[in-house]
Amino acid sequence: MKQFDFGRMSVLALVAGALHAPLAAETVLNVVPPASVRVLDPIMSTAQIVHTHGFMVFDTLLGMDADFRPQPQMADYKVSDDNMVYTLTLRDGLLWHDGSPVTAEDCVASLQRWGVNDGAGRVMMQHVESIEAVSDKELVITLAKPFGHVLELLAKPSPVPAFMMPKRLAETQAGQQVSEMIGSGPFKFLENEFRPGDQAVYAKNEDYVPRSEPSSWTAGGKVVNVDKVVMKSMPDMQTALNALQAGDVDLVEQVTIDLLPLLEMNPDIEVGNLVTLGYQITGQFNHRLPPFDDPKVRRAAMLALDQELFLQTAVGNADYYQTCPSVYGCTVPLASDAGAEYLEGTPQERMVKAQAALKESGYDGTPVLMMQPTDMAILNTQPIVAAERLRVAGFTVNVVPMDWGALQARKDTWVPVAEGGWNMFFTYWGVPGIWNPLVNPLIDGSGQDKVWAGWRVNPRVEELRTDYLVALDTETQQKIATEIQQIAWDEGFYYNGGEFSSVSAWNTGITDLSEGPLMLFWNIRK
Amino acid sequence: MVSYFLRRLLAAVPVMFFVALFVFLLLRLAPGDPAQMILGDQATPEQIAAIREHLGLNRPLMLQFVQWMSNILSGDFGDSLISNRPVIEMIGHRLGPTVALAVVAMLLTVVISVPLGVLAAWRHGKLIDKAVMAFSVVCFSVPIFVIGYILIGVFAVELRWFPVQGYRPLSAGFGQFMHRIFLPGLALASIYIALVARMTRASMLEVLREDYVRTARAKGLAEYLVLFRHALRNAAIPILTVVGTGFAMMISGVVVTETVFNIPGLGRLVVDAVLARDYPVIQAIILLTAGTYVVINLLIDLSYALTDPRIRYQ
Numbered sequence: 001m002k003q004f005d006f007g008r009m010s011v012l013a014l015v016a017g018a019l020h021a022p023l024a025a026e027t028v029l030n031v032v033p034p035a036s037v038r039v040l041d042p043i044m045s046t047a048q049i050v051h052t053h054g055f056m057v058f059d060t061l062l063g064m065d066a067d068f069r070p071q072p073q074m075a076d077y078k079v080s081d082d083n084m085v086y087t088l089t090l091r092d093g094l095l096w097h098d099g100s101p102v103t104a105e106d107c108v109a110s111l112q113r114w115g116v117n118d119g120a121g122r123v124m125m126q127h128v129e130s131i132e133a134v135s136d137k138e139l140v141i142t143l144a145k146p147f148g149h150v151l152e153l154l155a156k157p158s159p160v161p162a163f164m165m166p167k168r169l170a171e172t173q174a175g176q177q178v179s180e181m182i183g184s185g186p187f188k189f190l191e192n193e194f195r196p197g198d199q200a201v202y203a204k205n206e207d208y209v210p211r212s213e214p215s216s217w218t219a220g221g222k223v224v225n226v227d228k229v230v231m232k233s234m235p236d237m238q239t240a241l242n243a244l245q246a247g248d249v250d251l252v253e254q255v256t257i258d259l260l261p262l263l264e265m266n267p268d269i270e271v272g273n274l275v276t277l278g279y280q281i282t283g284q285f286n287h288r289l290p291p292f293d294d295p296k297v298r299r300a301a302m303l304a305l306d307q308e309l310f311l312q313t314a315v316g317n318a319d320y321y322q323t324c325p326s327v328y329g330c331t332v333p334l335a336s337d338a339g340a341e342y343l344e345g346t347p348q349e350r351m352v353k354a355q356a357a358l359k360e361s362g363y364d365g366t367p368v369l370m371m372q373p374t375d376m377a378i379l380n381t382q383p384i385v386a387a388e389r390l391r392v393a394g395f396t397v398n399v400v401p402m403d404w405g406a407l408q409a410r411k412d413t414w415v416p417v418a419e420g421g422w423n424m425f426f427t428y429w430g431v432p433g434i435w436n437p438l439v440n441p442l443i444d445g446s447g448q449d450k451v452w453a454g455w456r457v458n459p460r461v462e463e464l465r466t467d468y469l470v471a472l473d474t475e476t477q478q479k480i481a482t483e484i485q486q487i488a489w490d491e492g493f494y495y496n497g498g499e500f501s502s503v504s505a506w507n508t509g510i511t512d513l514s515e516g517p518l519m520l521f522w523n524i525r526k
Numbered sequence: 527m528v529s530y531f532l533r534r535l536l537a538a539v540p541v542m543f544f545v546a547l548f549v550f551l552l553l554r555l556a557p558g559d560p561a562q563m564i565l566g567d568q569a570t571p572e573q574i575a576a577i578r579e580h581l582g583l584n585r586p587l588m589l590q591f592v593q594w595m596s597n598i599l600s601g602d603f604g605d606s607l608i609s610n611r612p613v614i615e616m617i618g619h620r621l622g623p624t625v626a627l628a629v630v631a632m633l634l635t636v637v638i639s640v641p642l643g644v645l646a647a648w649r650h651g652k653l654i655d656k657a658v659m660a661f662s663v664v665c666f667s668v669p670i671f672v673i674g675y676i677l678i679g680v681f682a683v684e685l686r687w688f689p690v691q692g693y694r695p696l697s698a699g700f701g702q703f704m705h706r707i708f709l710p711g712l713a714l715a716s717i718y719i720a721l722v723a724r725m726t727r728a729s730m731l732e733v734l735r736e737d738y739v740r741t742a743r744a745k746g747l748a749e750y751l752v753l754f755r756h757a758l759r760n761a762a763i764p765i766l767t768v769v770g771t772g773f774a775m776m777i778s779g780v781v782v783t784e785t786v787f788n789i790p791g792l793g794r795l796v797v798d799a800v801l802a803r804d805y806p807v808i809q810a811i812i813l814l815t816a817g818t819y820v821v822i823n824l825l826i827d828l829s830y831a832l833t834d835p836r837i838r839y840q
Contacts, residue, residue, distance in 0.1 A: 036798065038606075038608045038798075039564055039608055040610075044565065046565060046566035047567070159566075175577045175579060176580055194611075195790060196606065196608070196611055196616060197790075197798045198620075232788075234788050236785045236788070238786075239678075239785070239786060239788050242690040243690055246682070246683075246690045248689070248691060405557070405559070405801060408562040409557050409559040410557060412574065427567060429568070433568055441568065450571050450572040
């Protein structure tokens with residue numbers, strides 16, 4: 001009896017143990033992003049971190065592949081022979097995170113919201129006659145006048161991608177952020193674990209049906225291989241790298257380049273470029289105030305400044321930057337050598353030219369107020385370097401330190417310097433935000449008050465930008481882009497300070513990382 | 527005592543009002559725009575104007591202030607302009623780590639610095655006195671972030687006795703909590719250890735010269751009783767003042783420690799809010815901090831009556 005009881009007890013114990021056995025441990029990818037996730041509405045903000053968040057929670061009708069080609073994503077598409085009618089058909093299985101199906105009406109409302117908030121989207125909407133849902137799964141964009149970039153804009157990854165959301169959210173009042181994070185993307189946002197400025201948590205969307213094609217940038221299949229992604233904010237880079245080496249985090253998205261040698265000694269850490277499109281340093285002139293209201297003075301400044309010097313002081317490691325004259329980015333299809341003469345010769349040779357050009361311009365010594373953002377590491381040095389170069393050329397320069405927030409507010413005014421205005425400041429742009437004349441605000445020659453800071457005026461550039469809108473073939477687009485670029489250099493639209501890349505670091509246990517125009521979290525395995 | 531307490535609380539009301547008015551005006555008049563911070567660097571002036579209109583930032587300042595004050599009085603601190611989250615919720619999530627850090631730092635301060643100060647006073651002029659003073663000079667002079675990095679480098683990276691970063695609440699277990707809070711607490715405590723040790727030493731030196739101390743020794747009392755029962759108790763008032771104000775300063779000065787050790791506390795929240803021009807968050811935290819100072823000062827005053835029976839409040 002005792003033996004039988006013992007045997008029965010053993011079996012029961014085994015069964016009970018099996019029933020209560022823990023499920024396989026959850027795979028959590030811990031990431032340190034380059035900035036905290038605070039703003040959640042991906043249509044409202046132009047910040048890259050918000051779009052990284054956006055691509056996790058939301059999806060787009062079309063995606064962009066690594067060859068810069070629009071590809072079907074949520075929808076397949078047909079274009080009429082005259083390129084005036086675009087029919088988009090939603091693929092099967094698309095669900096919002098609240099379980100309701102994605103409909104064409106949702107997409108119509110989303111496109112309208114995007115068209116208000118995105119600069120290039122606004123231009124597109126000026127050419128659109130109607131966007132209509134003709135059935136639950138089909139929507140039709142009908143143009144009123146020719147426009148050659150519908151597909152490209154629907155697919156673009158930045159600055160404001162055309163994210164789709166439920167109609168009730170897309171109809172949120174202008175100027176207001178959406179109240180819920182309900183998308184149809186490969187991850188769900190965990191609202192109750194969100195701590196603004198500290199962490200944002202995303203869970204795998206088990207209902208997401210990825211496309212069957214291999215993934216390429218934001219196109220193709222978005223297969224999620226982890227259960228959760230935790231974006232943990234760490235404002236101190238040394239702390240983030242300590243955490244990476246201790247295994248507390250798996251990936252640091254953007255590593256300060258001067259700390260890279262510490263990681264390169266660690267065999268358990270890999271480094272590389274995951275965000276393959278870089279960032280262009282840009283020196284903005286205020287075209288409305290002297291001395292930079294004079295193109296001759298601007299040209300003298302362009303000759304005095306030096307891309308290599310800027311990049312050396314800001315980045316330091318030549319493996320992670322490149323010089324080029326392209327205003328669209330060094331490695332994009334529209335890149336060309338127009339304006340390269342402004343970068344030819346040694347810095348000393350160009351300085352001699354700059355001094356002569358400044359003298360010839362009749363520059364009267366008006367001081368240049370250079371704004372310096374002291375809380376942005378990558379932008380802290382350019383104003384100092386630029387000021388010194390300009391002084392050698394003959395300019396009088398005052399560098400005024402301030403935080404980024406103050407600079408942002410001040411840059412949008414054109415009052416005289418004595419009343420709080422400015423003459424020059426530096427910033428940087430992600431290449432997806434400048435890669436063609438349609439999206440690039442730095443080559444806007446309209447001079448209107450409402451455009452991005454600088455207020456450049458050039459009617460020929462505006463003609464060319466209008467021509468670009470209707471150009472369908474790449475040869476014509478290239479020709480237009482090249483001419484715009486030449487004018488941008490000749491007229492001193494702004495100073496192109498060269499391009500640097502973002503370097504990421506991760507534990508060797510993390511594999512299948514995807515390259516892209518921004519950080520992408522599908523495919524990754526841990 | 528009760529009426530004294532109530533009078534002090536009532537006197538705090540105009541103080542809080544002027545703090546509120548000052549911080550409100552300072553933020554509105556300082557350069558920077560929360561609408562710009564929401565939209566990002568590439569936003570156009572047109573987009574910024576739309577957000578400002580929606581957020582009510584174009585309304586007259588007086589209207590905005592009155593609205594804010596009336597909301598505060600009904601317990602509504604508003605929502606973050608940037609993340610749209612209730613300010614109270616955001617502060618609630620961050621208050622625990624900061625208070626925990628400050629409490630642990632203050633406990634370490636008292637446990638380390640008071641005995642050190644007593645020892646230095648007892649052995650005044652000797653090597654131990656000089657060593658304690660040298661130690662306090664170092665602690666006072668070296669920035670907290672340097673001490674933090676050194677502690678991390680030695681105890682976390684090399685010896686692996688402690689984690690390199692992060693925070694666990696007390697609810698996760700006392701052991702886990704202390705394991706993560708000890709190094710940041712020690713880093714934050716360093717400057718206060720120096721301050722309190724010196725104050726204790728100075729205060730003790732004065733008291734040890736008193737006649738009653740000589741009498742106590744002459745009566746044959748054990749030295750530790752002379753020091754801790756008689757001398758320290760009489761030396762306590764200035765020490766309590768420094769400890770109390772130090773605690774209030776800690777709460778408002780933890781940001782560097784929170785950044786180095788990646789603790790999601792109030793310090794980081796307020797720095798982020800300032801950089802983002804998140805007015806409701808900044809205003810609420812400043813008010814909370816001011817209120818904390820008022821309460822702590824009041825508690826310090828009340829504690830005098832406990833330590834010195836000669837002090838009575840009417």
